[in-house]
Amino acid sequence: MAKKILMIVGDFVEDYEVMVPFQALQAMGFEVDAVCPDKKAGEQVATAVHDFESQQTYLERPGHNFTLNADFDSVNTGDYAALVVPGGRAPEYLRLNEKVLDMVRDFSDRPVAAVCHGPQLLVAAGMLEGKKVSAYPACAPEVKLAGGEYVEIDLDDAICDGNLVTAPAWPAHPKWLRLLVDRIG
Incomplete structure (x- = not known):
């Protein structure tokens, strides 16, 4: 049985x-359940593409719709070997949902991979x-206020x-995913 x-x-x-971690982890043989509060399998979430041009911060453009493949309300966190928290704007409001924070806390003894703004959920869950x-x-002040040590590294x-694997942005996917898979075993 796949992890x-x-x-x-x-x-x-x-x-x-x-998109990339969801597909890459499946290609490596893992079963990945993507969930969102108040949504069910088959429903979609909107995505945003963040890129860097000449502005002082990232630029946001509409992305693709992403189809969920599992129901948030049916999740039993004990069934999972690891947790992945993508970034974007979603963590900013997901951290206000106590059920989400409880799910995140359930992974305190298992591998957790968060990228970009994903650590905002870990801050709110008290895990850093x-x-x-x-x-x-831009999340460095939050990490520090949560008692974590923010480490500035290259975007890739x-x-x-x-068991905590973190990265600053999507260019880090190859190393970030490799570190996660190594932790899962």
Whole structure:
């Protein structure tokens, strides 16, 4: 039986940060369940493409719709070997949902991979105390206020602290996903 990975997403999740890990992990033989509060399997979330041109922060464009393949309300976190938290704007409002935070906390002893703004969910769940964490640089103050050590790394790099795997943005997918898979075993 394939090991299962839970992916928590929401509207305006970053397009590459949901699509690429979802498909890549499946290609590696994992079963990936993508869920969103108040939505069921077969429903979609809107995505956004974040890119960098000449502005001082990222630029946001409409992405593809992403189809969920599992029901949020049916999740039993004990069935999963790991958790993946993509970035984009979704973590900003998902962190206000106590059921989401409870799900995230259930993974405190298992591999958790968060990219870009994904660590915002980990901050809200109280999971970063004493951890070395990378994230989109605008999230650095939140990581520090949560007791984590923000580590500035290249956009195509990722870091690991115990079972926590983090990266600043989607260019880090190759290393970020490799570190996650190594933690899952």
